[in-house]
Amino acid sequence: xxxxxxxxxxxxxxxKAIEQVVDELxxxxxxxxxxxxxxxxxxxxSDLVDSAVELYFLPGTLRLGHGGEAHVxxxxxxxxxxxxxxxxxxxxxxxxxxxxxxxxxxxxxxVSFEKPGEDPEHNTALLETVIEEARIxxxxxxxxx
Numbered sequence: 390x391x392x393x394x395x396x397x398x399x400x401x402x403x404x405k406a407i408e409q410v411v412d413e414l415x416x417x418x419x420x421x422x423x424x425x426x427x428x429x430x431x432x433x434x435s436d437l438v439d440s441a442v443e444l445y446f447l448p449g450t451l452r453l454g455h456g457g458e459a460h461v462x463x464x465x466x467x468x469x470x471x472x473x474x475x476x477x478x479x480x481x482x483x484x485x486x487x488x489x490x491x492x493x494x495x496x497x498x499x500v501s502f503e504k505p506g507e508d509p510e511h512n513t514a515l516l517e518t519v520i521e522e523a524r525i526x527x528x529x530x531x532x533x534x
Contacts, residue, residue: 395509396497399516403475403484404495406520410451411486411493413441414471422469422488426459438471450523451475454483466490477523479503480516 417437425434435453442451454472461467468489475482484497505512 395513396500398513399482399500400484400495400497402513402517402520403482403497406475406524407451407486407495409445410441411488413444414438414486414488415493417441419467419469422457423459423461423467426457426469429456431456434471438473445525447523447525450477475520477516477519480519482516 414437421437422434425431425437431453434457438451438453452474454474456472458470459467460470466489468487471486471488473484473486475484479502481501482497483499483501484495487494487496500512500516502512502515506515
């Protein structure tokens, strides 16, 4: 697959945007991921992703795509790859999130803009803006008097 020219900068944007979601996904036992993926229980996997996302993004912004992969063998630590879709208004990002023992990574496969500009830099800035707008804003608690 040919990568889009600005994939690296867009990967950084997506990775930064989903850091808190990744932290939530890491709370799930790796055995659960392996079981759901191997048994093709993708609805259960989708529920896990939805639960991890709900505190950070508006509904429908980040969701499981076509499934995932579990890489498990006798000689190393497991590696889970989830196909995810980030869908802030006007943009769709298809990417894979890889979770392993010590790190996680994002690989952007394709970015589709509803109304793309001619300048790829402008489109990258637009991506960053719409992701930020799709976040759930925390309000400060009212001070008791």
